[in-house]
Amino acid sequence: MLDILMIEDEPNIAEAVRFILTREGWQVGLHPDGLGGIEAIRSEKPRLVILDVMLPHRSGTEILAELRGDHDPGLAATPVLMLTARGQASLSLPQADAVLAKPFANDELRAMVRRMLN
């Protein structure tokens, strides 16, 4: 079972995040598109979802809303960390458990993920 599923379309960012979190000992999966994102969550059932806001085909916000409305209460309550490149202005995403603005410090990412997984 995956610890973390990341949905992120920017390959370089995805690689950096995966590198950082893998070195902490977590299992990290990647889905590179908004399309099929929710299905990936349903099939992988990760302990934590890292979700980019701006994705091709379906935005991260839409995926989050769908996840929170899932009929499986366990899945619907999956903690979600949102990544946004829209700056401080869009940091309020009420359905997310945490929001991280790009660019971020690696320690910040590590600490946030650790807190959410424990």
Place this chain on the structure above:
Amino acid sequence: MPFEALVAGCLAYVALMFGVAFAADRAASRGHVRWLDHPVVYTLSLSVYCSAWTFYGAVGYASRSGLEFATIYLGPTVVFTGAWWGLRRLVRVARMHHVTSIADLISARFGKSNRLAALVTLIAVIAATPYVALQLQSVSLSFEVFATDSLTDIPLAGGGGTALWVAGGLALFTILFGTRNLAADERHHGVVTAIALEALVKLTAFLALGVFVVWGLADGPADMLDRIAARAGDPGWILRPDRWTALLIVSGAAVIALPRMFQVLVVEAADEDRLSTAGWAFPAYLFAMSLFVLPIAVMGQQMLPADANPDLYVLTLPAQSGQNWLAFLVFLGGFSAATSMVVVCTIALATMISNHWLVPLWLMLRRKPQGDDPEDLRGFVLNARRLAILAVMAVGWVYYQATGGTAALAAMGLVAFTGMAQVLPAMIGGLLWRGANRRGAFGGVGSGFALWLAMIFLPSVGIGAPPPVPQGVDPLAFAIFLSLAVNTLAFIGLSIFGMPDPVERLQGLSFVSAVDPIRHSRLARGADQAEPLLVMARRVWGAEDALRFFQAEAAFQGKSGYLPDLTPRFLTRLERRLAGSIGAATAHAMIDSVAGGAELTVSDLMQVATEAQRAKEETQRLENARAELARTARQLREANDKLTALSVQKDAFLGQISHELRTPMTSVRAFSEILRTPDLPDADRDRFAKIIYDESGRLTRLLDDLLDLSVLESGQAQLSITPANLHDLIERALSAASATRPERVFRVDREPLAEYVGVITDPDRLLQVLINVISNARKYCDAEPPALAIRVRRTLRGGAQIDIIDNGSGIETARQALIFEKFARLNDPARAGGAGLGLAICREIMANLGGEITYLPGQGGAAFRILLPRRPPVPVNAGLRRA
């Protein structure tokens, strides 16, 4: 009395006047006009006729020429008692036409001729300025009386400083209360109330002095009459019928025609009804003011040294008798007389100068009739008035300084009277005679003015000698008779032989018919006639109002029911009420036709038509204004929508820029931290460094694109326009674009001969567009093997057309409209490193080059068409700077 106390008392009095004027203006602006509009206030304001000349000069006049002074009071008395009906009609006509001055009245009557108004204004200014000077002189003189002990050598022009202070203070007062606003009716409640109060002070002072002279200095009326009788044989005291008649005529004319009198009598009148009070009250006031003139004159001659100035008897008599308080009261009376005259006269002159001289001049010089801003004009008129007030006051003061004062106050006053009397024939004629026309008015007023200048005005200021006069005739009387006779004859003669123009004819009809009494003789008496009137009135006012009015009128006549007798009073009241609703001419014609059974004359019909036309114009004007408002509102709404949309676009754009900058930044930051990890394998380290390198390149390209786009969008792009060959440019573009995905080998289909087309353009910019389009094809063309076709054609207008078509799957229809927008590829799953600004930049470049780039649908693959003009347009905003 100490001089300082006098000055202090005087200042306190001035402060009181400012306070009264201010309070009255405030009350009026709040709509409390009942007591301000009282006929008694109106009558008292008429006393502005009694200027300092009458206050001081009448006694001087009487001591020089005996009873002749009385003509100055008798003329107005005759006019007010004998012709008050004429005055009523004058006020009615003036209010109907919103007349603002005597010049305006004359011009309105004679076809709204501004040249005529300007001429009348000229006469008024020439006649009145010395008169203003005279008032300043009288105030200075009266100050001097208190300042010096001597009775005989009071300098006539010694008080230049005093006069300057007085002129300045009066200018301030006049500007404050005379030019506060521009009401259509030109009424000044503050000024009128202040001068009404001053009228009371004048009267009280003069009566108190008279009582003191008759009962304090002489032994009562009988003794006084004896003393007067003893003087009756003096040489100057002989009654001269020619002078008396002439002076009666000019003073009667002056009470209507002097600018200040027309102002208070006509312009400031709320309606004509107050003249029924003023008709007896004003003559009574004049009688009271004249009652003690002769006693004071005689007593002054007997008690004071022979060389004391008789114009100052009213002051020197009480001062010499030790009656300081009485002297001060008299001083205040004289001060009131002078100041009220100057203030009203200046307001009237300023109105005329600004309306008939400055505004026409301004409108003529401005030369742009289409941009008529009413606020602009309003501001100009107010400032023109303020300027005119200052100018009149300044010229008055300069005149006083330059002439060194006039020995006899009365002379200057008579000059002004005779000058303004020249306007009277045209005015009376215009009101009573439909045949009077503009040429007649011009000829009459002009010839009278010329004769007055030559025979009276210029000699009075020492230029030229008075013309020779037949033996035994008084020179002044001769000049008055001659000028008025020539004036009247020219007026009548030219009117008879000239044809009025249509505007003039209509104005003439309107003036004369308002003055015409209702032809009651034609009306049959009886209740049967009241019924059609009631039917008519019901149509105008509605049944309820009409019945109420008719019932009240019937009750007034002591009748029950609602059909009063057709008495003149009833008909007049009915006509006036109707006039308020439907206009005077229409009301007149309706009553005439209904009650009189009289035929409508052509002129009646013309007037009705004029009023109907005016009403129609007014409706049209309102309709236009409404449409204009609606248009403005719609434009505002559209502008607001546009701004809102722009603001939304701007926010979206900023959000996209933020996203595009932060994304590479995130990789750069994350990997540069990772590079510091000590035990990183070398292969990873190299790969991560390359990512950092690539991402920072992407950042730089984005910033370059953004800058380029903003320069192109602002139209500030520097173009270097030269001839170029399309074949070479396409060659270079293909070579440069091959760096994009170099692994793909494209088959390029070209028509080399057709490509040899010369264009005049910015080759570097065009190359940028070509590279962009070809690179896009290399990036996105999904066919295997990929191919590219390039077709060049000359266009009909001498430009060129380049089509670039690949054999891929093209762009889906829904996205075709968006591809030229900024960050269009943001949600594109196939994005390939760029931020999506490329085609937006291409579009801006083509716009700068005067051409365009479009997507060609239905070509099999992605197809772009680039259109070039024969040469780029000359940039409008950059001008020759780029050439």
